[in-house]
Amino acid sequence: MQKLPSWADVVLIPLINLVLAFLVSGLVILYIGENPVHALEVMVNGAMGSTRGWGYTLFFATNFIFTGLAVAVAYHASLFNIGGEGQAALGGLGVALVCLAVDWPFWWLALPFAVIGGALFGAAWAAIPAWLQARRGSHIVITTIMFNFIASALMVYLLVNVLKAPGMAPESAGFPEGTHLPSAYDVLGVFGIPFNRFAPLNVAFLVAVLACIGVWLLIWRTRLGYEIRAYGKSEPAAVYAGISPVRIIMITMLISGGLAGLMGINAVMGEAERLTLDSVQGAGFVGIAVALMGRNHPVGVFLAAVLFGALYQGGIELEFEIPAISREMILVIQALVILFTGALDGMVRTPLERLFLALRKKGAA
Amino acid sequence: MSEAPAIELRRISKAFGPVQANKDISLKVMPGTIHGIIGENGAGKSTLMSILYGFYKADSGEILVGGRETPIPDSQAAIKAGIGMVFQHFKLVENFSVLENVVLGAEEGAFLRPTLAKARKHLTELAREYEMNVDPDAKIEDLSVGHQQRVEILKALYREANILILDEPTGVLTPAEADHLFRILRGLKAEGKTIILITHKLREIMEITDTVSVMRRGEMTDTVKTSETSPQDLAERMVGRKVLLRVDKTPAQPKETVLEVRNLGVTDSQGVQRLKGIDLQVRAGEILGIAGVAGNGQSELLDVLGGIRAATGEVLLKGRPLSLSGPGSDARARRRAGITHVPEDRHRLGLILDFKAWENTGFGYQDLPKYCSGLMMDNQALREDTDAKMGRFDVRPHDPNLAAKNFSGGNQQKIVLAREIEADPDLLLIGQPTRGVDIGAIEFIHQRIVELRDEGKAILLVSVELDEIMSLSDRIAVMFDGRIMGERLPGETDETELGLLMAGMEGRAA
């Protein structure tokens, strides 16, 4: 017998968790001496009250969709890929190398190659932890954490010693004009829809949406997805069914790393148009929260990514409007969302299961 | 005359979520006796005893120890009340020494040195008194299962237990080790200790207990004096109706050899040799039953043939050699070659419990053309096929969209069986076909196996239930310590001879 109806599992529990996270965040704001309701208004307004707000919200969301999908895909194989940060950084490097290698004439020619470059580099950075997990049984959580730090050292080295453009800042040269991705302003302008000119939302968002659809097909419709899910539920059973754990771990992590690497086309190619040191800015970790919140389903990941995009954009506005609340408030909310949806899930689930059981007994009597 | 019972349970009930594991159970265990509790798998025996040991908390009911009401909210309270328990799965810290395991939780004072010195002396005395030789400094992981069990008993005695509960203690023991255990238990009884023995083996009940209580579906149905009952009588009480201990089948009509195994060897990751040169054949239209105490290499044999584990030696299927390690030796290759496999542990191997029934129907067959097109799965075809299979195998509830974990044990087994039998194998491997399966389904499953044999398939059956082996097999091979001890025909042998072989003794010369 099922303990919970599936709607409760998919909608009710995440919702309660989210409300709890926001309640505690509200308490933090109260402690600082500000009005949480007002803060929420500022955030919602800043994130969704204008095309500029939306432009930033969805730009951030694009990053989070990629990193969130990366975590989600790995999760289906029972692998906790905490290395999205490093994989995304390397993905950015891949994108930058593609953009700098050729004087691209058109963005639509550059984009597919940048996609390949980003995915390839991200996947390569996931490949070593994956291989170590598959062949040597090294705990992938620890190795991917280690690889985040190694990646950050590597990026500093490359940007200081190898790719550095003349000037003070450790960053690469600007990309050629032909790699400029059309922004939402450009695209929507074609249809006569007005949009903010300076918001960084660009066509990479559409790539992210395609990635969502692709992941959905992969996990629930392909044979590979079936095998990934089976392996994730039980390794011995997978072996019994003739599914090779090594193959699944490798393929899943390559896909996961590739997805994280794709973030580069949004952050590096779409916005900065040069490789900088902080191109990822913690999005790799936000991916964990997004995947948890979205229950590792592409639709959930999409919605959670938009939520977190709004949170990031709203947080920036919040700091601007209410200086007493610094931007780190976002991190607190993010931490609480991870805590409540990920680690403290049982706190809500167990009483809810009891409640439903009691209701069912009553209904049966 | 009216001595207070050592243990008295009054109206104990316990539910796990929607499952009622114990219903209104009352029981009296007299001091200085060996009291057996018998029942099928899942009858609620272990749950009841875990409640008595404070491992689980009862929803309602009372526990009396020595006539006094004694609430037992946790194991600490049980130990204090003089109750000790040897769990089916030992509760030992593998990389600790025997001594450390014995004192754990019963240390005197905050520092180890004096405690360990004192315990060492006490342990040596206990070991001598009850003939349980174990090296106090040996690491648990280096000990045999029989010795580990003695450590568990010593743990209880060290805590001065007067009442000792043993949960299925002989499941992992050879008959010789089991005999030794029974000697120890008799010795304890002679010292005035009370022993509760949980088992589903009638032979043990008859051999050692004074009184026996029968449990069925969470309820205590009878308590009788062992001397006043018989195995047949107990079996009936256990299952609640007359059981058919024999399966209706005609003599086998064996044809060509399907499986030929020569000098099969397996060494596990710890370097222990699990199979030491197995030779056997299975012919089309016959059932070869492998008897043996659990852990003597039967599982490894199934794993090798099913493509889960690498091995050395030679295996021929219809004359063609199978690769035993490296590429081409996995389960996928085995299924292509015509071997299908109903594993011993369906929860661990045979099913993905969170997957729906229809998803489980494709499990292991996900690349069959009828279930997929190109890289995509054909979920509709899978659903339809599952629906049909459920009808043919009488799976209840008949719902392909229900997750596997929501079916009863028997129906789960039918889902696996339908999948593996209908894959039309040349050779069917089947391990513990009726473990954790209700009586009604047992008959169905046995019949299906015999029907498959009559269709001319070769069947390799592994079971630790001697009754099942005796009634299903056309030939019986007995395994002990990674070897085949001998082969017998069911009509020409008996349980005594098989038991000797299972214990590693040659028995009557073949």
Added chain:
Amino acid sequence: MDLNTVLLILDSTLRLATPLLFACLAGLFSERAGVFDIGLEGKMLIAAFFSAAAASLTGNVWAGLLAGCAASMALAAIHGLASITFRGNQLISGVAINFLATGLTVLIAQDWFQQGGRTPQLEGGARFQPITLPFAETLRDVPVFGPIYYDLISGHTILVYLGFLAVPATWYVLFRTRFGLRLRAVGENPGAVDTAGVSVVGLRYGAVMICGLLCGFAGAYLSTGLSAGFVKDMSAGRGFIALAALIFAKWRPWSALGACLLFGLLDALGNRFQSIEIAGIALPVQFMQALPYILTVVILAGFVGKAIPPRAGGEPYVKER
């Protein structure tokens, strides 16, 4: 390199190894009891802030230490609640705690001090001061031994000495006391502990709270010993280096000391030289910074001795059915 440079580097090694050591031993207690902790970083960070903040407000560094430990233990309690009581995912809980600390420290620092997420510079009694060991001055001029004693061994803050004393203390507690026996058992087979009548939950909470306490020391040392005040993100990945050291040491106290000293040395070298030439190859400073992580991956890969974590590690304890 002359003796003086060597001594300077080693002296800095000791100071840089101290926070690693506290955090590493903290992780050792928790993980030996079967609770994985990737939140060492966050606990260190929050302790660093509250230590500096309390020291700054009271002018007393001991008050700071107390506040730091309290804050770190509060986060440890959350980790315990999530991973022990509600049987949540220990890794996810650790991730959350790291973010919580990063966010809260800056947020509260901004609210209390309005200095862009810092505390004011700490001075005098608000910082741990170096201790001159007995006879250091007298023996200073003795060749070789004198400088070693005076420059290297003497002249550290009390926390450095405490950190090194914590190693034998941890060893003793783990391997020579009842608490240690039970703690190790609960990390290997909680079922054995439970059926022996000892509370699994109690033991694990105990271990997690000790972990919080030690992380408190690590953080307090960062902001009131090593530096003079809190700045944003000042733990700078040290919690993860400590985790790396713990794995590198295969969860053993004395090896943990060795690993922390090694990683401290790498840090000290990286601070002093922009690149190091070994066998004709110039190793960039970034390589030195990444080396602890690379070494840990190598150890994890099992090419140099396998690191086997406590068997019940990472798994919440559920009585089997």
